[in-house]
Amino acid sequence: MNHQIVLKAYPEGVPEPSHFATAQADVPEPGEGEFLSRTLYISLDPYVRGVITGKHMYEERVTPGDVIIGRTVSQVVSSKHPGFAAGDIVVNENGWQEFGVSNGKGVRKLDPRIAPVSTAVGILGMPGLTAYAGMTFLAKPKPGETVVVSAAAGPVGSMVGQIAKIHGCRVVGIAGSDEKCQMVTDHLGFDACINYKTEDLREALVEACPDRIDIYFDNVAGDTLTAVMTRLALGARIILCGMITQYNITGAPPPGPNLGPIVGARASMLGLVVYDYNDRWDEFASQAAEWFAAGKLKYKEDIAEGLAVAPEAFCRLMRGENFGKALVHVADPS
Amino acid sequence: MNHQIVLKAYPEGVPEPSHFATAQADVPEPGEGEFLSRTLYISLDPYVRGVITGKHMYEERVTPGDVIIGRTVSQVVSSKHPGFAAGDIVVNENGWQEFGVSNGKGVRKLDPRIAPVSTAVGILGMPGLTAYAGMTFLAKPKPGETVVVSAAAGPVGSMVGQIAKIHGCRVVGIAGSDEKCQMVTDHLGFDACINYKTEDLREALVEACPDRIDIYFDNVAGDTLTAVMTRLALGARIILCGMITQYNITGAPPPGPNLGPIVGARASMLGLVVYDYNDRWDEFASQAAEWFAAGKLKYKEDIAEGLAVAPEAFCRLMRGENFGKALVHVADPS
Numbered sequence: 001m002n003h004q005i006v007l008k009a010y011p012e013g014v015p016e017p018s019h020f021a022t023a024q025a026d027v028p029e030p031g032e033g034e035f036l037s038r039t040l041y042i043s044l045d046p047y048v049r050g051v052i053t054g055k056h057m058y059e060e061r062v063t064p065g066d067v068i069i070g071r072t073v074s075q076v077v078s079s080k081h082p083g084f085a086a087g088d089i090v091v092n093e094n095g096w097q098e099f100g101v102s103n104g105k106g107v108r109k110l111d112p113r114i115a116p117v118s119t120a121v122g123i124l125g126m127p128g129l130t131a132y133a134g135m136t137f138l139a140k141p142k143p144g145e146t147v148v149v150s151a152a153a154g155p156v157g158s159m160v161g162q163i164a165k166i167h168g169c170r171v172v173g174i175a176g177s178d179e180k181c182q183m184v185t186d187h188l189g190f191d192a193c194i195n196y197k198t199e200d201l202r203e204a205l206v207e208a209c210p211d212r213i214d215i216y217f218d219n220v221a222g223d224t225l226t227a228v229m230t231r232l233a234l235g236a237r238i239i240l241c242g243m244i245t246q247y248n249i250t251g252a253p254p255p256g257p258n259l260g261p262i263v264g265a266r267a268s269m270l271g272l273v274v275y276d277y278n279d280r281w282d283e284f285a286s287q288a289a290e291w292f293a294a295g296k297l298k299y300k301e302d303i304a305e306g307l308a309v310a311p312e313a314f315c316r317l318m319r320g321e322n323f324g325k326a327l328v329h330v331a332d333p334s
Numbered sequence: 335m336n337h338q339i340v341l342k343a344y345p346e347g348v349p350e351p352s353h354f355a356t357a358q359a360d361v362p363e364p365g366e367g368e369f370l371s372r373t374l375y376i377s378l379d380p381y382v383r384g385v386i387t388g389k390h391m392y393e394e395r396v397t398p399g400d401v402i403i404g405r406t407v408s409q410v411v412s413s414k415h416p417g418f419a420a421g422d423i424v425v426n427e428n429g430w431q432e433f434g435v436s437n438g439k440g441v442r443k444l445d446p447r448i449a450p451v452s453t454a455v456g457i458l459g460m461p462g463l464t465a466y467a468g469m470t471f472l473a474k475p476k477p478g479e480t481v482v483v484s485a486a487a488g489p490v491g492s493m494v495g496q497i498a499k500i501h502g503c504r505v506v507g508i509a510g511s512d513e514k515c516q517m518v519t520d521h522l523g524f525d526a527c528i529n530y531k532t533e534d535l536r537e538a539l540v541e542a543c544p545d546r547i548d549i550y551f552d553n554v555a556g557d558t559l560t561a562v563m564t565r566l567a568l569g570a571r572i573i574l575c576g577m578i579t580q581y582n583i584t585g586a587p588p589p590g591p592n593l594g595p596i597v598g599a600r601a602s603m604l605g606l607v608v609y610d611y612n613d614r615w616d617e618f619a620s621q622a623a624e625w626f627a628a629g630k631l632k633y634k635e636d637i638a639e640g641l642a643v644a645p646e647a648f649c650r651l652m653r654g655e656n657f658g659k660a661l662v663h664v665a666d667p668s
């Protein structure tokens with residue numbers, strides 16, 4: 001018999017156990033090119049919440065009666081797949097049930113001598129790769145930099161911080177209880193950890209990050225992200241990864257720019273301050289002169305006549321009523 | 335006599351002409367190493383609003399009675415500075431007055447044969463450099479990409495779009511009147527322009543950007559940024575440059591993450607999706623195994639016992655009550 005957990009009803013807001021139900025089915029038979037595996041560990045991950053309501057980017061929506069999806073560590077029971085043999089330990093997607101059949105696609109075999117097999121869905125699994133990819137390919141930590149990570153006690157956050165320590169960074173975690181914070185500092189070896197539920201996050205960040213924040217690995221979005229943004233160092237990198245504060249929101253989205261699309265589009269948002277490019281004046285001037293001479297640069301000016309009308313012209317600019325570059329003509333060259 | 339415009343009172347919200355006053359002073363005498371110049375054009379720029387209330391990043395606050403600051407195109411009248419001679423046309427910072435004295439610091443000399451001198455505070459000046467730097471060093475447009483720019487009829491926006499056209503991009507402007515939009519398409523040569531005051535911006539972006547948006551050069555922030563973020567292409571780059579919708583806000587800041595610090599810190603905000611790194615599994619697995627073997631990776635698991643408690647364990651995770659990587663232990667390996 002294959003015991004299962006299925007969706008009973010779509011949750012509104014934070015899910016409760018009553019949204020789920022138990023079910024049972026016959027243990028399935030693997031077909032040609034498939035294998036049957038027994039679930040050893042089910043990985044519980046926040047993204048599953050998104051899948052249930054069809055908001056996650058790739059996976060199908062779970063409908064009532066369906067087995068809840070999820071990554072699992074499993075052991076092959078019987079196989080008609082040339083790549084997998086009975087006894088193999090794998091990471092696959094049995095979901096919330098005791099047995100599942102797989103065609104091998106996306107399945108990774110584990111070497112149980114490397115680490116306890118449960119870590120294959122934790123620090124050595126997708127959460128670990130998430131941390132590794134974000135730090136290695138996007139954030140690129142340098143020794144001595146300050147790295148802040150939210151959900152620091154979770155598998156992504158704990159891996160982010162430890163990778164940052166390996167790179168010689170100062171690492172500050174943010175977590176939701178004193179016990180979690182103590183684990184983060186004492187067990188994981190972070191330099192500090194802030195309990196965002198009991199401390200003033202902005203003040204605590206000032207204290208914990210005297211040299212400001214070079215890298216923020218964001219797993220939560222919302223107010224935590226907003227607070228961290230008040231303490232950025234020059235050239236800071238923010239990795240937008242998770243948005244757990246928004247997964248359970250129903251109805252209207254929170255006000256202000258929703259940064260979710262930045263994640264979906266793998267986009268980058270870059271701050272520009274022109275003063276940083278003062279050493280590029282010559283390059284720009286000669287390039288722009290060439291374009292101008294070639295007739296490639298048009299322009300429109302909105303010229304107010306005489307110094308006395310400068311205030312009115314400026315106020316028109318502030319109201320968006322100017323039409324082209326706003327100028328005040330004061331005198332002609334002699 | 336040197337006629338001037340001075341600050342009369344700090345504006346609350348959008349400034350009005352009554353916040354300014356006229357004044358006059360003697361024409362100043364240049365000292366050793368200085369020159370006197372006559373203002374030809376005053377550049378009116380949104381950042382001046384920030385300077386007046388002390389919110390701009392570098393400049394001093396203007397206090398009542400002070401001449402309003404601002405960049406100018408000027409002509410040297412008399413000089414005790416070896417680098418400048420009477421008759422020279424320069425870009426300097428006389429502010430809102432007819433004459434000013436300068437020590438030459440930060441002053442650029444103009445060649446009036448290249449273009450009308452007024453362009454030296456427009457497309458060939460700081461706004462032009464802003465557009466050039468943002469596009470060349472941050473956005474890096476590729477032929478065929480779609481570039482959207484707000485405040486498209488202004489000097490930065492009009493230069494951004496024309497540089498994008500030079501790079502072979504499809505260019506869509508956003509501006510605040512039909513007249514501006516017509517100038518943007520007919521005179522500046524953009525492919526399309528959206529009047530955000532009369533059109534539904536999200537719908538108009540869908541129509542104007544059939545291949546979505548690869549680059550958004552943001553001069554305004556606020557709702558326009560939020561709307562553009564619903565139409566990003568994979569790998570999009572958003573250049574946060576101006577935030578004109580927020581310059582006149584008094585009292586509480588608008589809700590949601592304020593992206594201003596991204597500009598101030600020249601920070602980058604990067605979207606991470608782990609699935610993009612599936613081809614890095616081998617690299618990650620061997621690196622993580624090495625770290626694990628060396629004792630550099632600690633972890634903490636929160637293991638629920640038995641399939642039946644999976645719903646409760648998942649709900650605890652959703653409430654942030656888990657402590658470490660959330661797992662359900664279903665069976666032991668054989």
